[in-house]
Amino acid sequence: MLILGGYGNFGKRIAESLSASQGITVIIAGRNLQKAQALCTQLAEKGVSAMLEPSQIDIGSANFEVELERLSPDLVIHTSGPFQGQTYRVPEACIAVGSHYIDLADDRRFVCDIQALNAKALERKVLLVSGASSVPGLSSVVIDHFLEHFSSLEEIDFAIAPGNRAERGEATVKGILSYTGHPFPVLHQGQWVDRYGWMSPRKLCFGDVVGSRWLANVDIPDLELFPKRYPSANTVRFQAGLELSLLHLGMVFMALWAKLGLVKDWSRFTRVIIISSEIFKRWGTDVGGMKVMLSGRDKNNQPKRIHWLLCAEHGVGPYIPTLSAIILAKKLIVGSIDQLGAMPCLGLFTLEEFDQEAKQLGIYHHTEFLDG
Template identity: 70%
Template structure:
């Protein structure tokens, strides 16, 4: 069955507007831009219409925390809901549960570890309703797992997965993303390292990693994401899974490391309560740095000849297109549902639902590209 009606929650936000812009080119569907502000939703509808949108566009007021949310969502009769309204840290499953009750598919861009990993708790209900519930349709674990899947058959034994994201400082960012990061800054979380589960602390363990000639070295630090829990199971017998991210400007990055140290020492309990102030301060540096971002995946293990093999895959986003990357997984899945080519049902993290070739086709129009380096011995 094809999808003809799509609700985008947070549809005028940093990620939602990019999804809406992309899907608006599809004729024969209706896109409802939903959020708490009717003016912002209506303004985006007008902008997309002026740009030649083929889809029918509407705006709707929806607040997921209001008691009437479920009734209002059902009244819109969506066949697919794309939830971009982060941060997902601390959110419950009221939105996917409402979608199951309404008999519609659901995709989100969550990067919160518990939200994404535990979405399988809704699997039985989703199957019974014949709908697909996907969490984490974003850079992680959607794109990251697709990249690893594309190389996994080159390894007889995959020992280590070490990957990172380094956005450009000038790239547009949302307050919700900042709040999510601050929520675990300086707090412990479990990672799989050398065959054991150990503690790491958010935004600590700083290091500089080379991202190639165009971008150069960038500072990175520990970030808690669903992949750290999902990948040791998905890519068994991998022994180490490591993920870090960073800020382009050393002043801001190392400032975050210091903030993490204060939280680890117990001097600050939760940095996320200062999100608005920190976000506003960060905008003072918006014109510094570059608009170039990158994502890198490093895999190491043994090939089928039992030789040591290392693969480095690096994705590049120039000219400020970096914020589109977290949206591509959701866009791909939405287009598959709209076309009726995605038959999966149930509730699952975004793993194995699209291919690298499909990603490349979508990313090419944005000027996003990647290169692969392979080393033996």
């Protein structure tokens, strides 16, 4: 298998996990061969079961498909974001060479429109999965797990709050900045309305360990996918936040500038913003959380609420976005997944399968069942 961006923030964690699998070759690939080689050496020194190979490959080069065909992987895991503005060049190349494909995309259009490749993927008998990350990969699995408790699921409200000391990926930051202060449609009380990126700030409690965190609007594929997947829902809301109030509210202020037209695109300043944020890295914690709040009617048509809360301590938060891709890759390795075609990552594994990976990292969750 080939991991594009294999030495990046998420790629290296996927490579670390999958290198424990026996009987496979993991190709760690990217534009910088030295970084790929360094990670191979680092993992080999820890002791791995898989064969490790470094490779230099650029998804933007004219000969990308030729290079992909030369490597001839059974599976490609694409972690080279940001996915905002990317074409389907990589998954189309995978179809051409007959490789399965998984990505960690968080861009709404990229994930939601992947089904346009479904006919070609079926013809070549390959599986293409987009959005195998915290959203919509894990979020849909959590909702599916609790769906049987509702006769009618009416509201989905969920959020992610990483710790300030968690490692930041440049691609992730750039993706968020690209829509900061810009409108996107969300379903609210049965109507499609515009919300603005990194605005509508609120505080939400993530339990005793994580505490209360500031949140703001973030555009993700779930906002479009979930109203179709859960048709009884009349509200779907997602937010994320920064642990330090100064940084979070600073982002809200940046969003206001963009909304007023004073700044067209904050993503142009990604590198400067990341460097500036490093000044504050000593403050805050390495503890992050994810919360899914479901509201509706139970089987007796009485009000029902379920709150699912995940907690990641000791700096393991950045592993969470990788687990959906890791689970699917392992299922493909052992042949326990029979889906073919192109699709968003919706309900392709169970919460029990997530726990098998998460518990090894010390990631845990609990559930509150609330009536009324």
